[in-house]
Amino acid sequence: MSKIRFGVWAPVHGNRAAAQDPLEPYDASWAHNRDTVLEAEALGYDSTLVAQHTANPHFAERDQLEAWTSAAALAPVTSRIEIIAAIKPALYHPVVLAKMALQIEEISGGRFAINLVNAWNRAEFEKAGIPFLDHDERYAYGREWLSIVERLTRGETVEHHGKHFSIDGYKLSPAGRLRPRPGIYLGGESEPARELAVDHSDVWFINGQAPEAVAALISDVKARPRQGDALRFGLAAFVIARETEAEAQAEHRRLIALAEQDKPAKEIQKANTDPKVVMFQTMAKQAFVGTNGGTAAGLVGSYDQVAERIDAFHRSGVELFMLQFQPLRSEMRRFAEQIFPRLGHSIGSIAPLYSEAR
Known part of the structure; x- marks a missing residue:
């Protein structure tokens, strides 16, 4: 069984559970994101996920951190933590994105990964005049896009003539000096997402839900033919x-009550969401706080209960737990202090390293 890894979602658009929390003022600034990731690294967390949005998907007037420039900035100020930057393929040409990925891979010393996500926010595309394809067409586009990125980041000379891209003998350098290529994560639970994860990714991200549902998803994907590791x-x-x-x-209950105040923003989000996205279909079936399933994973309880549930997920095949907290940094420390030792995970410094007065 693989070793458990723990990660933290960077606060790219502020709070994950409720925007109006007196215990955690809204903060999506670069300084807050940097200090959060540095503290996570010092505490012993293994990864951080920097989600990608060009504009805040919940509150149009509020701040939104840009994922790729921030990932590049995190690379030289961190030393151990894996930096995972999300990417929506339609926003970047694969040659340009592959070059960016290779550069951050070099800056970080081999600690970089991309997380391909199938966009759900229609407004993010349409307001910019970018075509928002049908759900399965977006995955077909993403498959072609990722097949190019993967080969380019391996240092291969790519000759490709497909529906969306024509690449004539392109080769990027430097590549492969630290490892064969940067890591590839993939999110999404639809049939096209599962197939793409099997064919082109290293890690498949599952949204928060009950252990039996997660076990069934893992079993389904594991049964599919795959080449390589x-x-x-x-x-x-x-x-x-x-x-x-x-x-x-x-x-x-406190966070659920606070989240009620965000209902107008959630209605706007719902109107902008592609109804075919499986994540939102699953999330609509139960009450929870957080994003991407949030507390639907059931990690709410005593320290022992939470550790036991994580162990159950781990035994079903989950290696990396990408976690959300609120208030983020104090709860991130609490988790490291209380849960890490219960699961045999190495712990770093418990003392707060960076000011939370922001």
Whole structure:
């Protein structure tokens, strides 16, 4: 069984559970993101996921961190943590994106990965005059796009003539000096997403949901023919861990009540969302806070309960837990202090390293 890894979602558009929380003022600034990732690294977290949005998908007037320039800026100020930058293929030509990925890979010393996501926010594209293709067409586009990026980041000379791209003998350098290529993560649970994950990714991200549902998804994908190393699995989840289950549930209720204040923004998001996106179909079936399934993964309870549930996910095949917290940095520290030791995960410094007065 692979070793458990823990990651933290960077606060690229502020809070994950509720935007109007008196315990955590909204902050999507570069300084807050940098300090969060540096503290996560010092605490012993293994990865950070920098989600990609050009504009805030929830509150049009609020800040939104740009993923790729921020990933490049994180690379030289960190030393151990894996930096995963999300990418929506229609926003970047594959040759340009591959070159950017290789550059951040070099700056980071081989700690960089891309996370291909199938866009769901129609407004992000249409307001910019970028075609927003049908769900399965977006995956077909992403498949062609990723096949080019993967070969270019391996240092191959790429000759490709397909439906969307024509590449004539392109080769990028430097490539392959630190490892064969940067890592590739893929999110999405539709049939095209599963097939693409099997064919072209290293790790498949699953949205937060019950252990039995996650086990069924992993079993389905593992049964599919694949070349090369075995596919690995990650899970998105929002954590609320306390001394007692009652305390954790009380905090969950607090965040649910606060999230009610965000309903107008959620209605705008819903109107802009492609209804064919499986993530939102799954999320609509249950109440939770956080994004990408959030607390639907059930990591709400006493320290022992949360550790036991993580262990159950791990035994079903989940290697990387990409976690959300609120308030982010104090809860991130609490998790490292209380949950890491229960699961045999190495822990770094518990003392807060960076000011939270922002």
